[in-house]
Amino acid sequence: MSVTLKVPTIAAIDGPALGGGLEMSLCCDFRFAGPTSVLGLPETSLGIIPGAGGTQRLSRLIGASKAKQLIFTALRFGPEQGRSLGIIDTLFQNGSKFGSGDELHSSTGIEQALKLASSIISQAPLAVKMAKQAIDLGITQELVSGLETEQLCYAPLLDTKDRLEGLQAFKEKRKPIYKGI
Incomplete structure (x- = not known):
């Protein structure tokens, strides 16, 4: 399975x-x-x-x-x-x-x-998805490869609207509204 x-x-x-x-x-x-x-x-x-x-x-x-x-x-x-x-x-x-x-x-x-x-589900959905992917793939790799996998999962999140929303909500001390984009 x-x-x-x-x-x-x-x-x-x-x-x-x-x-x-x-x-x-x-x-x-x-x-x-x-x-x-x-x-x-x-x-x-x-x-x-x-x-x-x-x-x-x-x-x-x-x-x-x-x-x-x-x-x-x-x-x-x-x-x-x-x-x-x-x-x-x-x-x-x-x-x-x-x-x-x-x-x-x-x-x-x-x-x-x-x-x-x-x-x-109250967290940023793309971040949760990428964290899961980094953990699931990384656990099967040597540490150096796992760290590379982590960076490959991290980098695309820097350009998301959810990241900007998370930072803005933190700055404004409010709960973020994530949309998965």
Whole structure:
């Protein structure tokens, strides 16, 4: 499964995300999980391997050693362990506070995902798109090439109306109105 979306994506998991379900969530930029979530890549227990990007995306997300342990053992785990492994970004529980560290949330995963999405869409859309592109491409490159990719993503933004709007709004101490141009 090759997914290269140009916009930020959020997975809200509230139930089983095993095999392809977890692999699909690994395509997303952010993953939220509720208390009933069960996560894992159980394919080796079926005589196969994760074949929809799981071996590649999971190892890039949490490191090869941890990914190997999860895949080789076909371990199923809950949202808290997913958070401690770095697979889950935010924990949620309907109706009561739940979380890890400074992140305590009392609303549903969908509400939390929408809150994050709202925060993202209030930013300059071209800048968000280019930041995502710089990160997604740069992470696969050596540092020097990644820095070059960053500059290639940065330079076109200097001539946008959104950049001028952002600077003017900052100067006037008001919220910018971005138009994606």
